[in-house]
Amino acid sequence: MLLEYLGASDWLISLAGMAVAASTVVGVFAGAFALLSLIERKTLARVQNRIGPNRAGWFGILQPVADGIKMLTKEDIVPAKAEKWLHLLAPILIVVPAILALGVIPYGREWIPVPLETGLLFFFSIGAMTELAIFMAGWASGSKFPMLGAMRAISQMVSYELPLMISALAVVMMTGSLSLPEIVNQQSGFHFGFIPSWNLFTPWGLMAGLLFYTCSIAEANRCPFDLPEGESEIVAGHMTEYSGFKYALFFMGEYLGLFAISGLGITLFLGGWQAPLPGLDIIPSWAWFFAKLAVVIFTYLWVRATFPRVRIDQLMRFAWLCMIPMALLTLPAAAIWHYAGRGMMGWLFTFPLLALPWIAMAVFYNRRFAPATRIYRFAE
Amino acid sequence: MIAILILAPLILLAALGAVWKARPVHAALLLALALALNAMLYLAMGADFIGLVQFMVYVGAVAVLIVFSLLITRPGDEKAELDRRPGSVVTGLACTLPLLVSLCFMISRLPEIGADAHPFSGFSIEELGLTLYSTHAPAVIAVGVMLTAVMIGAALFARDIGGKSKPPSE
Amino acid sequence: MMNPLALLLTLSSILFTLGLFAVLTRRNAILILVGIELMLNSANINFIAFWRYGPVDVDATGPLFLLFSIAIAAAEAAVGLAIILMVFRHTRSTDLNKLDSLHG
Structure with missing residues (x-):
């Protein structure tokens, strides 16, 4: 049980173990956050044919340090109309659930900070706190743009949480467990000797994985779903009235949340710490996990550099008319896959079940909602 | 037991705030706090699954819904929302205090049960x-x-x- | 030393009373819903208390019942807020004292 850890007879040992695990997780991911902030800028610069930060240190490697010093030494401004306590509490409440969520992800064969029986449920219920924290940030700032940003953020996160959870539910149905290490263990082994039996390589897993990826972009408030902080529209959304260290905390919470949700995606669909090919088990399991994490994070950067921001009505319509029906469809698909023997017959039955509605939906929505052809009135 | 003793006053304080605070948003946030503490109470009592479900549904959905609809239905004049009719407090107390007293009386008449009347068996x-x-x-x-x-x-x-x-x- | 069951029952009855007080005194419809949530929640505490510290060993009936109770409470909140939004759309107010157009 969750709190029996404290009451255990060798409570000191378990407490020390937890402290070590917690500080490792926080340390590693804080470092990764610093690194990612640089890599993101470098990658975006490369995509956009720029050079990116290159002044501080070799290839700008000290840029995160410089940013950190700048953030820490800035004046901490609290607007006169702000609710002081909530204004202070919001950035903390954004970082805490992200760190807690990182604690239940299995990083390697024996590397899991807190092996909970209800790991997946814990992840989602802790993640639910973020919405309230964003609301507090927006409301406590006492001005218009943060309020608008918070309203956008809440409606977006509530809408995209549904398909996110339903697509994770398909995995739970197939595994029969809410425990994340158990989910990873079930994905061991290989088909035909070389295709890893990850959940992604099944029809329902492919669908659920795609949905999960899209929703995780929206949950992490990243481009193309970064309306809550769309710079060109509402300054910085709920972060507008924050400065200095609190602003840095928001950024940290966002990146830690990104790590957590992509770690969960890897655990659910990409086999967690499992090696992708049979002979590669000699490389330690945690290295595979972090390699997969790096690849997934890179795709986030790539998406950010490629797609333009969507409009709020497009965002909501996409969630309710496309994502949620498709996510609901993965549940019967997973059930049929199970009863058709989880093999070739499963592909035969479930693939059309998923592909045909997908195509029908694409055709229908293209007719119904396609934007009118743009007329360049002033460009000729 | 210790966890209950610590959490119970906190839950009561948060709930009292949710009932008494004049500003609607404060009341809603304190309600979220009370419900979250309640989830922790369930966790402390060994009902992990229920505690997490409670946290997810109440903090993640119900509190967010309430807060969001508070934002949508902001009245033009905040002042009207702030006051509570003085008479209503008296009426409220007159209705609720007898209820509380009778409930407490019934609890005090509870047959004596030890702290662990039956061996607690958790559930998977x-x-x-x-x-x-x-x-x-x-x-x-x-x-x-x-x-x-x-x-x-x-x-x-x-x-x-x-x-x-x-x-x-x- | 109180036994835990009595303690939890006291907690839940005070919570219920607080919820009822909010329902009776608040004027904003959404804050009345807050009171209702508190009352529902106090009932939930009773389920868990009797399951954990009650006189009979019953498997997981308390948590099972609680799952249904939480689902119904969430549904109640959703419908209640939808109705309040509807009312707000017509009258531009959520103050229940102003909704007296049937008063004659």
């Missing part, structure tokens, strides 16, 4: 799921139908039919 989530989908399957289906009906009904209610509503600020 698998057991819970199996019971839920075998013995209680009709109830699960009924709840599912009800939730679907509620979702459709709430969407229909909240829909702006034909854009008839007045503009937000007049």
Whole structure:
């Protein structure tokens, strides 16, 4: 049980173990956050044919340090109309659930900070706190743009949480467990000797994985779903009235949340710490996990550099008319896959079940909602 | 037991704030706090699954819903929202205090049960799921139908039919 | 030393009373819903208390019942808020004292 850890007879040992695990997780991911902030800028610069930060240190490697010093030494401004306590509490409440969520992800064969029986449920219920924290940030700032940003953020996160959870539910149905290490263990082994039996390589897993990826972009408030902080529209959304260290905390919470949700995606669909090919088990399991994490994070950067921001009505319509029906469809698909023997017959039955509605939906929505052809009135 | 002793006053304080605070948003946030502490109480009592579900549903959904609708229905004049009729407090106390006293009286007449009358046997989530989908399957289906009906009904209610509503600020 | 069952029952009855007080005194419809949530929640505490510290050993009936109770409470909140939004759309107010057009 969750709190029996404290009451255990060798409570000191378990407490020390937890402290070590917690500080490792926080340390590693804080470092990764610093690194990612640089890599993101470098990658975006490369995509956009720029050079990116290159002044501080070799290839700008000290840029995160410089940013950190700048953030820490800035004046901490609290607007006169702000609710002081909530204004202070919001950035903390954004970082805490992200760190807690990182604690239940299995990083390697024996590397899991807190092996909970209800790991997946814990992840989602802790993640639910973020919405309230964003609301507090927006409301406590006492001005218009943060309020608008918070309203956008809440409606977006509530809408995209549904398909996110339903697509994770398909995995739970197939595994029969809410425990994340158990989910990873079930994905061991290989088909035909070389295709890893990850959940992604099944029809329902492919669908659920795609949905999960899209929703995780929206949950992490990243481009193309970064309306809550769309710079060109509402300054910085709920972060507008924050400065200095609190602003840095928001950024940290966002990146830690990104790590957590992509770690969960890897655990659910990409086999967690499992090696992708049979002979590669000699490389330690945690290295595979972090390699997969790096690849997934890179795709986030790539998406950010490629797609333009969507409009709020497009965002909501996409969630309710496309994502949620498709996510609901993965549940019967997973059930049929199970009863058709989880093999070739499963592909035969479930693939059309998923592909045909997908195509029908694409055709229908293209007719119904396609934007009118743009007329360049002033460009000729 | 110690966890209950620590959490119970905190829950009461948060709930009192939710009931008494004049500003609606404060009241809603304190309600969220009370419900979250409640979830921790369940965790402390060994009902992990229920505690997490409580946290997810109440903090993640109900509190967010309440807060969001508070934002949508902000009245033009905040002042009107702040006051509570002085008479209503008296009426409220007159109605609730006898209830509280009688409830406490009944609790005090509770037959004496030791701290652990029966050996506490936890449950695994698998057991819970199996019971839920075998013995209680009709109830699960009924709840599912009800939730679907509620979702459709709430969407229909909240829909702006034909854009008839007045503009937000007049 | 109180036994935990009595303690939890006291907690839940005070919570219920607080919820009822909010329902009776608040004027904003959404804050009345807050009171209702508190009352529902106090009932939930009773389920868990009797399951954990009650006189009879019953498997997981308390948590099972609680799952249904939480689902119904969430549904109630959703419908209640939808109705309040509807009312707000017509009257531009959530103050229940102003909704007296049937008063004559």
